[in-house]
Amino acid sequence: MxxxxxxxxxxxxxxxxxxxxxxxxxxxxxxxKKNGKVVGARHFTMNHCTCKVCQAHR
Ligand SMILES: [Zn+2]
Incomplete structure (x- = not known):
């Protein structure tokens, strides 16, 4: 694992x-995911990041 x-x-x-x-x-x-929002991965960076991780978390 x-x-x-x-x-x-x-x-x-x-x-x-x-x-x-x-x-x-x-x-x-x-x-x-929780309520359609990805919570299993996070990207801690600037607020305007457009990566897939940040988009899926908004
Ligand atoms: Zn990001």
Whole structure:
């Protein structure tokens, strides 16, 4: 399970830092949601960020 967590964090980091989204898309589509809003992943950055993580959380 630790290795699975490593893959998740690696894919999110590669997406946010290098815009690589192939692996990220597969993992992000199963992120935990509450009332249609993604709560299983967060991106703590500037308020006007337009990445997929921030858009799915708004
Ligand atoms: Zn963001």
């Amino acid at each position: 630790v290795q699975l967590a490593d893959v998740c964090s690696y894919s999110i980091r590669r997406y946010l830092e290098k815009s690589e989204d192939t692996l990220f898309n597969e993992i992000f589509k199963v992120a935990d």
